[in-house]
Amino acid sequence: MKILVSGASIAGLSTAYWLVRSGHDVTVVENSADPRRGGVAVDVRGEALEVAREMGVLDEVTRNRVPTEDIYYFLDAAGRVEAQFTPSTQFYDSPGDIEISRDSLSDILRAAVPPGARFRYGESVAAVRELADGVEVRLTDGTTQRVDLLVGADGMHSNVRRLVFGPEQRFVRHLGLYVGIVKRSAAGAGLAGSHVYNIPGRMVMLRGDGVDCSAVLGFRSAWLDYDFRDVAAQQEIVTDAFRAEPGWRVPEVVDEIGRDAHFYFDSVGQVRMDGWSEGRTVLVGDAGYCASFFSGMGTSLAMIGAASLARELAAAGDDLSVALPGYDRAMRPVVDEAHEMANGGADILFPVTAEDIEERNARLREAARA
Template sequence: MHILISGAGIAGLSATLDLAARGHRVTVVERAAHFRVNGSPIDIRGDAIDITERMGLLPRVRERRVRTSELIRFVDADGEPVARLPLAALGDSDDDIEIPREDLAGVLVDALPADATVRFRDSVDALTDDGAGVDVRFASGRAERFDLVVGADGQHSGVRGLVFGPEREHARHLGVYVAVADLPGAAGADLPNPIYNFPGHLAGITRYRDRALAVLMFRSEPLDHDHRDLAAQKEILRARFAGHPEWEVPRLLDAVLADPELYFDSASQIHLPAWHRGRVVLVGDAAHCASGLSGRGTSLALTGAYFLAEELDRAGGDHVVAFERYEARQRPYAESGQQSVGTGADIVLPPTWEAIAARNERLRAMVG
């Protein structure tokens, strides 16, 4: 079958590999001008590790493993350590694989088959499913027909919007916003990853290999802004963090305001009663975003893409049967991932000075 995949993130690249490996002809469209790799290191957990092995990628993934979470240290306004974050507090285990997002994307890109078509600076503009196939009109003006369409275009999925309706009908805001930007001049091997909190806010540095990232987070009700308006995003961050001279906050804010590829988004989840309709199916965050607070998004992308491709193969190309089986297998993983958010925000973003002090005392007791 000729299958269109919208989105070239981890879910889209994984689906491309899994579907192409089973003989399908795959075309990928990506709105950005290049593969999306910005963001902090991500985790591969549980059964997703086995999936990575089945894809033949586990050795290359393990070679690129980093351990940034183990180096997290909470600091005070003067930069003095006050507590460290044990892996148990995050629900992590020693078997989990932490890897830079760009490294995992690179492993997937390097494994793409030569006959897979990837088109950048384009996106799906309209879909017409007539039961026998899907006619797709792209933002570029191009029009093509596909046997199936896979929406792997993330939390703000355009394919989901076209087929299942506006995002506001399916999104559940978790009360947190996250920003990640490059932080030049701050890299250093084995240096700690410090985090400073003031009520409802976080400013931190994430280091791995020769890179460093500025991370800003804050608690907020849903904000009315265009998630593609970079200037508006930076003004939101300026308003939230300006006037705080403590520790490295001004330096981190400057880095965020200077980064032309700033990542800024809400921590939100997507809840849908079904992930497929006709010949269109969703995978990854487009289907069941658990949010970055869960630490499960990458694992869900890997398992979902693999289950989808495997069930299409088992069903002999019968997409009706395959989509139902894919969803039956993936939904327990998705629901578990969404439920894992738990008290994560209370650990990294205590709402008051009293809560910050209590968090620090609790973490110190955990490590003895």
């Protein structure tokens, strides 16, 4: 089949890997001019570890894992530790989980895509028209392609989902939070583990491995209207949210926001859909089932979803009327479980009031004693 994939991140690269391996003619279009960099560590866990092994990348992913200590320290304004906890003992239970920098994982997956896939950076889908025997896709360069299958792997704010399924508001459930990430923060150099300072409704986290450190700045907010592609505007939004805060190392971190060329900013949300295909278009990864920053499952879901789609296509002899409902059925329990896992993280990381911060710390101290 002739297949067009929109998005060249974890979902798009994994999809390209599997579909080229199955013998399909695959083109990937990616909005950014180059492979998109940024973000902190992501997790490969549960069934995604087996998918990585089947893709032949598990050893390399393991070699590149980040040795981050799985401990969260909650600090006061002077940097003293008030409480701490270890999420792996409370939230996650899959043995062998791997934490790896998002950029390293993207590079590994990109290198794994077998020869034959075409990558077109700085390109996007402009319009989609379903035909009796295919999909006509117009690209932003004005050219038109007729393909047998269109895959939207273009993230939580998916362009393909908007064009084929409808407006974002119908599918994205905003969880009331925004997160900005400074990939390399000098303010936290040398720190090991995740060091969290809370101001009511806001959080600054320095997360390091003893050498390198990233900074995560998050705040509670109703839906904000901003341009997803305007990084300077996003840097301004996060800087404004923390500008007057003198506590801990916040001023140093805030200073770094505008200097990070790969600054990443997004809302924390979940994509909820009844089904992930419409005609000859199918969604993979965050585009179809983003589980949010708090689930720790976004990357794993994207890898599992890509493998599942390829498996269903192969089993159905590329009959889309069988394969796409099969993909829905296979992914539904995995997605539902990941969506469930996102519950709870916000209360711990983003207490709303000063009393909530106190109460959280007391609860964690009590749990540690028990």
